[in-house]
Amino acid sequence: MEKILVTGADLAPPALELLSGYELVFAGKTPTEFDVVELCKMHNPIGVIVRYGRFGRSAMEAAPALRAVSRHGAGVDVIDLDAAKALNIEVRSAVGVNAAAVAEHTAALLLACAKSTVQLDARMRDGHWDKSTHKSQELGGKTVGLIGLGAIGRRFARIADAMDMKVIGYDPNARDLPEYVEKVSLEDIWKRSDVVSLHCPLTDSNRAMINAQVLAKCRPGVIFVNTARGGLVDEAALLEALRSGQVFAAGLDSFAQEPLASDHPLLKEPSVVLSPHIGGVSVDTYVNLGLTAANNLVGMLAAAHR
Structure with a gap:
């Protein structure tokens, strides 16, 4: 046989x-x-x-x-x-096939970043009640920039639009986009986005596309989400941007090396929400x-x- x-x-x-x-x-x-x-x-x-x-x-x-x-x-x-x-x-x-699962996981990571749900859960379990001091971010009216407008990017765009977010996207191959997605350049993504979310394949030409130079171009306090491939991101540069406040928070489902090493500094960064590359798993x-x-x-x- x-x-x-x-x-x-x-x-x-x-x-x-x-x-x-x-x-x-x-x-x-x-x-x-x-x-x-x-x-x-x-x-x-x-x-x-x-x-x-x-x-x-x-x-x-x-x-x-x-x-x-x-x-x-x-x-x-x-x-x-x-x-x-x-x-x-x-x-x-x-x-x-996994477009719905990944798009929903992207939304979950974004909301966790904007609403600090992981941190608030941990604080409550430690006996704190932060009602009078915590302020979350509201996503309605904010601009989300999508890099990649294939099946997953378009599915997440629908979710973002339903939350009253302005959706802009970069994808040289995208055609027949819905009216609520504005096709823009990469420079526009960096300059205009309150949230940047990756939905593109990893290639030799875009490896480490999210680097120190790009993060410096972004709006201060940007939220960053990656449910695509870890190799798209210079993790050291992202960590530096998180620590400086240039990036408010990051939701990451993929990493340059997987599984993530037990001593990886991302594991100790409080402004990062992590998941073990399971965005497409349901x-x-x-x-x-x-x-x-x-x-x-x-x-x-x-x-x-x-």
Whole structure:
């Protein structure tokens, strides 16, 4: 029986049923790149579903039978696309499937930053009652600048518009935007936004795009949210901007290195709200991502057999 490698510990039951004609090999909850290479050598899978970790050239070359790689998610920066092309391996991702989950998580992080909900919860548990001293930020009437206007960015734009926020966005490829989204330049994003939120893929050209120079251009007291990719942000520069007050607060769901190191300074910064890259994870999304990834893989393998 032909084998499929899953770089994770599980798949949703409907996806397992769809792949019942193959022998599935699971890499576990936190597979390293070395683990994945060794499993490819051992099992020579015909297809791979990438959930966690990186899937690079070494893994591809370790599996001569490999014909298709399916991403259990939207971002393909963890897959070596150049190597896949050179080795004639097709790659597809589950674009847009987790848009609602990520957009809602973006809103949750933004509200937590503006309303200091995490800090107030901690204060109350320590016996404090800050009713007479705390003042939260109101988001209605404020401008939110979105970098990336794909499925997730547009979904969050709807949420922001419903909160009476002015929505501006940068995306060179965006077309047919809703009337409540104003398409602007990156310079306009920095100069006009009270909130900046990232919704773009990570590429070589935009790595560390949020750096000291960019943060200095932003409005003093800006709120920053990243539910995209950690590599988009110079974390040291963001920390400095938070400590100086240039950035009021940050909501972060992705990081340059994951998992976040136990001694990372972000963990001690009180004006940061953190989550472990789970913006796209929900009960519904888990099933839909699994089904889409499995369907994509089956389709690619069927085409490869023709």
